[in-house]
Amino acid sequence: MNISLFKASLLSTSLLLAACVTSSPTGRNQVLLFGGAEMSQLGVQSFEEMKKTQTINKDPKTNAYVQCVSTSITSTLGKQPDFEQWEVVVFDSDQVNAFALPGGKIGVYTGLLKVAKNADQLAAVIGHEIAHVQANHSNERLSTSKLAGYGTQLGQVALQSTEYQEIGMTALGLGVQYGVIMPYGRAQESESDILGLHLMHEAGFDATQSVELWKNMAVAAGGSEPLEFLSTHPSNETRINNLQNEFNKLTKNNKTKPLCSL
Incomplete structure (x- = not known):
């Protein structure tokens, strides 16, 4: 490919990005290349596969507890455009984790229940995961990965010319790794912390428990947490500071606290 074609490729990429740029719920720019129905289908397929390959918890009390917390939050969201209702599944695992997928799927690992000591703390996690879906973070991450791959192809062409060598090096290495993918991961996590805080608050849970x-979580990590600079997740200290700063923005909520207990 000659330089003229390379310039044309860059121009077409710029036009594509301009057409797909939108704003997240906090006003951050996002590039979304996929439709809501596409993402929902991907989420549903992934969830069905997980249910086939992972052990599902059958304890009625545990399931009722997780369902109560989840439903209390999802009921504040109203009707969703790409699916009828949220599905919640509890997986038997020592993982201290939970997730939500496009298409209205929520998974909670039993290991999380040992760290989230009460319904408010569990609501903080589930609210955070639902916020990822509401803010189109899966779409954004998938779109970024696709663009990173396309940027690498353009970079290989760019290296053929000293005029575009710097652009090519950026696309092939440092720029793609640290300038696009990794910071987006931290931005998404921080955004979900804030959005999740508001979701749990709107549902009637005690937001200070976040x-x-x-x-x-910091205690459970036992000092094994990776350095924030090389992580796609904010440090626990950063998360705590951000959440404490956000408390002042919460308006009074007269909603009755959900009666969810284990």
Whole structure:
């Protein structure tokens, strides 16, 4: 490919990006290349596969507890455009984790229930995961990965010319790794912390318990947490500071606290 074709490729990429740029719920720019129905289908397919390959918890009390917390939050969202209702599944695993997928799928690992000490803390996690879906983070991440791959192809062409060598090096290495993919991961996590805080608050849970949750997470990590600079997740300390700063923006909520207990 000659330089003229390379310039044309860059121009077409720029036009594509301009057409697909939107704003997240917090006003951050996003590039979304996929439709909601596409993402929902991917989420549903992935969830069905997980249910086939992972052990599903059958304890009625545990399931009722997780369902209560999840439903209390999802009921504040109203009707969703790409699916009828949220599905919640509890998986038997020591993982201290939970997730939500496009298409209205929520998974909670039993290991999380040992760290999230009460319904408010569990709501902080589930609210955070639902916020990823509401903010189109899966779409954004998939779109970024696709663009990174396309950028690498353009970079290989760019290296053929000293005029575009710097652009090519950026696309092939440092720029793609640190300038696009990794910071987006941290931005998405921080955004979901804030959005999730508001979701749990709107559902009637005690938002201050989100800080207690991350203190518990820090203890559970046992000092093994990776350095924030090389992680796609904010440090627990950063998360706690961000959440504490956001408390002042919460408006009074007169909604009755959900009666969810294990």
